[in-house]
Amino acid sequence: MWALVTDQRYHGVRTRLLPLAAVATVVFGWRRWRPFRAVVAGGSMEPTLHGGDHVLAVRRRHVERGDVVVVERPDRPGFELIKRVTAVGGDHVEGRTLRDGELWITGDAPGASTDSGSFGPVRRDAVTGVVLIRTWPLRRVR
Known part of the structure; x- marks a missing residue:
């Protein structure tokens, strides 16, 4: 039961953080290499x-x-x-x-x-x- 609750809680965090991390990567790359x-x-x-x-x-x-x-x-x-x-x-x-x-x-x-x-x-x-x-x-x- 505890593992199920933990997995669900981290799944919510991951689904919110993953797009944020992707945007941060693009912004960092754009600023660093300025294509x-x-x-x-x-x-x-x-x-x-x-x-x-x-x-x-x-x-x-x-x-x-x-x-x-x-x-x-x-x-x-x-x-x-x-x-x-x-x-x-x-x-x-x-x-x-x-x-x-x-x-x-x-x-x-x-x-x-x-x-x-x-x-x-x-x-x-x-x-x-x-x-x-x-x-x-x-x-x-x-």
Whole structure:
């Protein structure tokens, strides 16, 4: 009898707390990673991303080699690019060693890309987000 009463009492608590915990998790995640949408312009990231593709990106402190990132262009403040990180601090690229906090970014279609080959390394703090998923067009969602 005691076990039945205890189970019923905890069931009521669980049914009230579970939705609250779910909402708290979503709010915490939203505030921590602040997801945002970006639109690919041009063909420099083909075949991975095409002009007009919409992507979901999150703000993240840690950026790794291979990540596709949204980054502020160093020679045009306020203008953002979507590129792949191909080298990080300590890596040797194009005759120089990147310092800690520097990234080398390139497009997946190098001949059609304005990237670190044009303007040099970018600062880690110029990265505004890491791309998680393509959200549009629907036939290409990944």
